[in-house]
Amino acid sequence: MTVEQTRSRRAMDRIGLLLARHGGISNARMRQALEATGLTMRQGITLMHLAETGPIGQQALMEALKVDPSALVAILNDLERDNLVERRRDPADRRRHIVAITEAGTSAVTRVDTTMSAVERELLAHLDPDEIATLHTLLARINTSVNDEACAES
Structure with missing residues (x-):
């Protein structure tokens, strides 16, 4: 193995890069799949939350979803327009x-x-149920926040 191949291999083994690559692919696949339902990711998440909680105050919903008030209003306007x-x-x-x-x-x-x-x-076809549970636990502990400035989702 050449020095360049070794350096390239190490770069592809970096956990941050692996998370970014797999996260990007997962995000794209989820968004494409949701498009088939006619919903955006944020609309789908909002509906799933409402299905779990039942009726909720708009302020409490904003806090639970951790979205800006104007973003929530836009999401709800679209969902209300579609009678959802x-x-x-x-x-x-x-x-x-x-x-x-x-x-x-x-x-x-x-x-x-x-x-x-x-x-x-x-996405998880090559993992057994215990590995999926471990992955879920570990991902839930990663130090990220939806309020991170780098996380300007549309």
């Missing part, structure tokens, strides 16, 4: 909006879940 969520005033506090998933939204979550599961099965 509804916003209504909280009868106890008219300044507060409650966001709820609709029946159509629940159906969309089923499609999103099926789509994401298929992508995950393909």
Whole structure:
């Protein structure tokens, strides 16, 4: 093996580069799969969260999803336009909006879940269940934040 091949090999063994490469590929595959459902990644995540939590205040939803208020408004506007969520005033506090998933939204979550599961099965096909569990645990511990300036997602 030449010195250049050794250097190249070491570069490809760097964990940060491996995460970036696999993360980029995973992200692209998830986005492509979600496009087939007619949703963006953020819309899919929002619907999945609403399906799990039930009706929730818009402020609490923003905090749970860790998105900027204007970004959440745009996401909810699109989802509401497509009859996937509804916003209504909280009868106890008219300044507060409650966001709820609709029946159509629940159906969309089923499609999103099926789509994401298929992508995950393909990506993780060479790992056994214990390895997948370990990978999940380790990835959850990586020091990243959605508030990182380098993370300007559209």
